Amino acid sequence: MSNPELALLMLGAFIFIILLGFPIAFTLMAMGVMFGYYAYYVPGQDFFDSRVFYLLSQNTFSIMNNDVLTAVPLFLFMGYMIERSNILDRLFHSLQVALRAIPGAMAVAALVTCALFATATGIVGAVVTLMGLLAFPAMLKAGYDQKLSAGVICAGGTLGILIPPSIMLIVYGATSAVSVVKLYAAALVPGFVLAGLYVVYVIARVSVTPSLAPKLPREQTDVPWLRVIVLLLQAFVPLAVLIMSVLGAILFGLATPSEAAAIGALGAMVLAIAYGAFTWGRLKEAVFLTARTSAMVCWLFVGSWTFSSIFSYLGGEGLIKDFVLGLDLDPLTFLLLSQLIIFLLGWPLEWSEIIIIFVPIFLPLLPHFEIDPMFFGVLVALNLQTSFLTPPMAMSAYYLKGIAPKHVLLWTIFKGCFPFLSMVFVTMALVHTFPDLVFWLPNLFYGN
Numbered sequence: 001m002s003n004p005e006l007a008l009l010m011l012g013a014f015i016f017i018i019l020l021g022f023p024i025a026f027t028l029m030a031m032g033v034m035f036g037y038y039a040y041y042v043p044g045q046d047f048f049d050s051r052v053f054y055l056l057s058q059n060t061f062s063i064m065n066n067d068v069l070t071a072v073p074l075f076l077f078m079g080y081m082i083e084r085s086n087i088l089d090r091l092f093h094s095l096q097v098a099l100r101a102i103p104g105a106m107a108v109a110a111l112v113t114c115a116l117f118a119t120a121t122g123i124v125g126a127v128v129t130l131m132g133l134l135a136f137p138a139m140l141k142a143g144y145d146q147k148l149s150a151g152v153i154c155a156g157g158t159l160g161i162l163i164p165p166s167i168m169l170i171v172y173g174a175t176s177a178v179s180v181v182k183l184y185a186a187a188l189v190p191g192f193v194l195a196g197l198y199v200v201y202v203i204a205r206v207s208v209t210p211s212l213a214p215k216l217p218r219e220q221t222d223v224p225w226l227r228v229i230v231l232l233l234q235a236f237v238p239l240a241v242l243i244m245s246v247l248g249a250i251l252f253g254l255a256t257p258s259e260a261a262a263i264g265a266l267g268a269m270v271l272a273i274a275y276g277a278f279t280w281g282r283l284k285e286a287v288f289l290t291a292r293t294s295a296m297v298c299w300l301f302v303g304s305w306t307f308s309s310i311f312s313y314l315g316g317e318g319l320i321k322d323f324v325l326g327l328d329l330d331p332l333t334f335l336l337l338s339q340l341i342i343f344l345l346g347w348p349l350e351w352s353e354i355i356i357i358f359v360p361i362f363l364p365l366l367p368h369f370e371i372d373p374m375f376f377g378v379l380v381a382l383n384l385q386t387s388f389l390t391p392p393m394a395m396s397a398y399y400l401k402g403i404a405p406k407h408v409l410l411w412t413i414f415k416g417c418f419p420f421l422s423m424v425f426v427t428m429a430l431v432h433t434f435p436d437l438v439f440w441l442p443n444l445f446y447g448n
Contacts, residue, residue, distance in 0.1 A: 003039070003314050003315060004314065004316055004318070004319035005056060005315050006035065006039075007035075007310075007311050007314035007315055007317075007319065008316060008319070010031055010035045010307075010310070010311060010314065010316070011088025011311065011316060014027060014028065014031050014165075014307070015029065017031075018348075018349075018353075019348060024076070024300065024303070024349075024353050024357075025296065025299040025300045025302070025303045025326075026104055026190045026299070026303065027303070028289055028300070028301065028303025028304055028306065028307040028357070028389050029056065029299075029303040029306055029307075032052070032056070032303065032306035032309070032310045033053070033306040033308055033350070035310050035314065036050075036051075036052030036055065036306070036309075036310040036313075037052050039052070039310055040052050045447070052306075052310070055306060055310075056302070056306050056371050057307055058313055059301075059302050059305045059306050059309070060302050062148035062305075063298050063301045063302050063305070064298065066174060066259070067256075067258065067300075067448075068173060068174045068180060068258075068303070069170070069297070069298065070172055070258040071165075071170050071180070071256075071257040071258040071260075071261040072167055072170055072171070072263075072294055072297055073290050073293075073294040074258065074261030074262050074264070074265050075165050075167055075170070075261045075264065075265075076123070076167065076183035076289070076290045076293050076294060077265045077286055077287070077290040078120070078121075078246075078261065078264040078265045078267070078268040079120060079121030079123050079126070079268075080123070080126075080285075080286035080289050080290055081265070081268035081269055081271075081272050081282075081283075081286050082117075082121055082239070082268045082271065082272075083121055083123070083126050083130065083243075083286075084121045084272060084277060084282045084285070084286060085240075085268070085271050085275050085277045086275055086276075086277040087169075087239060087254075087275055087277075088113065088117060088118070088130050088131070088134055088273070089134055089236060090231070090235035091116065091235040091236055092109060092110065092113045092134055092135055092241065093231065093235070094132075094143070094228070094230075094231035094232050094235040094236055095109035095112050095113055095235070095236065096109040097228050097231060098225075098231070098232060099112075099153075100216070102203060103147075103203050103206040103207045103213065104144075104202045104203060104205070104206035104212070105211070105213075105215075105216070106135070106139050106142055106144060106213065106216065107137065107139065107144065107149065107152045107202045107206070107296060107426050108202055108203065109135075109146060109154050110131060110135040110139065110153065110156060111148075111152055111155075111156045111195070111198050111202065112160065112199070113131065113135065113156075114127055114131055114152070114153065114155075114156025114157050114158055114350060115159045115163065116194045116237075116239060116240065116243070117130070117131070117160075117161045118156065118157055118160030118163070119159065119160055119163045119164070119165070119243055120160075120239060120242070120243055120268075121160055123160065123283060123293075124157055124161060124388055124396060125162060125395070125399050127156075127157040127160060128154060128157035128158075128396050128399040128400055129160070129399050129402070129403055130152060131153050131156070131157060131296070131402075132153050132399065132400045132403045132404060135149075135152075135153060136149055136150070136153050136233075136400065136403075136404060137405070139152075139213075140214055140405070140408075142204055142211050142213075142214065143213075143411060144212065144214070145198035145211075145212040145213065146408055146412050146416070147200070147412055147415050148205070148206075148212050148213065148416060149416070150397075150408070150412060150413040150416035151413075151416030151417050151418075151419060151420045152198075152202065152416075152417070152419070152420075154388070154389060154396035154397055154399075154400055154413065154417050154420070155198055155201065155385075155389060155396075155417065155421075155423075156195075157388075157399075158198055158302075158385050158388040158389065158396055159191065159194070159195055159335070159379060159385075160352060161196065161381065161384060161385070162187055162190070162191045162381045162382060162384075162385060163187065163188070163191035163192070163195070164183075164184035164187055164188060164191070164247055164250070165184065165243075165247060165250070165257070165260070165261065165264070166187065166381070167248055167297075168351055168352075168355060168381060168384065169183045169184060169187055169270060169377070169381060170257065171297065171352065171355050171356065172355050172359070172377045172380065172381070173377075173407055174287035174297070175355060175356060175358040175359060175360055175363075176359070176360075176363055176373050176377060177333070178374050178377060179374075180257045180371050181250055181251070181253075181256075181257065182374055182442045182446060183374060183377055183378075184247070184250055184251060184257075184443050185251055185441040185445055185446070186374050186375070186377070186378050186438045186439070186441065187249075187377075187378050187381055187438075187443045188247075188441055189437050189438070189440065189441060190378055190381075190430075190437055190438060193358070193427055193430065193431075193437065194382065194385070194423065194424065194427045195233060197423040197426060197427060198420060198423055201335045201419060201420070201423055205419075207353045209408070216334060228299050238274070239271070242264065242271060244266070245263070245264075245267070245375060246260045246261070246263065246264040246267070247260075249263065251428070251441075251445055252445070252447055253445075254411050255299050255351065257310060257331075257424050269283075272299070283298065285296075296352070297352060300352055300353065302358050302407075303358075304356040305308075306356050307356075307357070309362055317361070317364065320361060321364055321365055324365055325365075325368060329369075330369075331369040331370060334365070334369045334371075335371065335376075335379070335432070336370075337380060338362050339374075339380075339383050339428070341358075342358070342359070343383055343386055343387075343390075343417040345358055345387075346383070346384060346386055346387025346388075346390060347387070347390060347393050348393055350387070350395070351384045351387055353385065353386070354380075355380070355384075358417055359380060363376075372412040372439075374385050374438070374442065375435060375439070378438050379428060379431060379432070380432065382424060382427055382428050382431065383424075383428065386421060386424055387419060389417040390417075390421060391414050394414060394417060396417070397417060398410075398415055400403055400413055401413055
């Protein structure tokens with residue numbers, strides 16, 4: 001039964017309920033079943049004979065049987081094992097010594113460490129927390145500005161949801177039916193551009209105002225180059241080789257994302273053993289965290305697909321599509337409007353809810369505006385960096401505040417994030433102005 005007004009009521013009720021703090025996945029399922037029972041209602045039918053229950057069970061089976069989503073728990077396990085390999089402190093120290101001649105060497109080393117570690121784990125909270133415990137106090141002790149130090153940790157820690165192998169891109173690929181392999185190739189250059197802009201900003205800012213990041217005492221940086229090379233070989237090279245092996249296997253078509261993720265998970269265990277950090281307790285903890293996070297993603301998909309199926313059946317998707325098309329927007333205006341909505345949704349919601357629930361509303365409109373869904377996905381991935389950096393719900397800032405010294409105020413952390421937030425918008429503008437930043441690698445590897 002088509003009832004667009006009821007579909008809009010369904011969407012509004014869902015937003016209101018999740019703002020009250022109810023679990024999103026089960027709220028989606030509950031709303032889908034409630035409104036779906038009305039939509040599929042047949043007089044005289046037994047309660048459990050409603051087609052909405054068949055829809056719910058079929059969606060659950062389809063999600064659990066989805067080959068693309070198999071990569072999610074494997075990449076998560078890889079990240080949790082690397083997180084427990086005790087490699088982070090060695091990596092940060094080796095990079096700090098190697099980059100000693102650069103202005104703001106400690107901050108640049110922290111950014112590079114965050115980027116590499118975030119790429120390996122894809123878990124923003126873990127990266128920000130661990131780097132907040134390791135690098136943030138070290139920078140403050142060295143006399144670094146609180147805002148600059150906080151911004152470096154928060155911004156660097158969020159790169160894992162953009163730079164492959166990103167869990168977010170797997171979820172977007174499953175939602176939009178876009179090849180995850182092509183998404184990885186498309187996001188690689190924009191991800192490095194954003195990370196590069198962060199580094200350039202820090203170097204330029206410290207060059208103009210050296211007091212923000214005083215040089216370290218000579219005794220801390222006077223290390224022979226041979227020793228520097230040894231440190232990098234011990235800490236930087238093994239993790240970099242693991243990440244590049246996983247990415248290379250995917251991009252060059254040697255393995256599917258799921259197969260490469262399995263090799264990455266095995267490589268992470270080998271790395272933990274090599275660093276003497278592998279224990280039965282850590283393995284159990286990594287498996288538990290992987291299962292918990294994977295279950296959250298899967299149930300979000302089940303709830304989202306049930307909700308969106310009923311929403312579309314009631315005519316809500318068609319109503320929104322007709323409304324947007326009736327505005328007679330050009331492609332640029334549509335892109336700006338959609339990205340603004342996603343930016344605002346990032347304040348109260350996490351990236352998983354935005355990708356699974358709200359992005360599908362825009363996907364049917366892309367063909368009309370002749371926008372490639374792969375290009376749109378990279379813009380969304382860039383945009384979602386802001387959801388971790390923008391108050392009032394800047395989760396990276398809250399992660400850092402939770403482990404920062406008491407004299408570091410939350411508003412100070414927020415202010416430190418703002419310059420890096422502007423780098424995200426600059427990167428989005430560059431991607432729109434130069435689309436080849438997205439299309440060059442996919443076209444190179446896989447053709448037009």
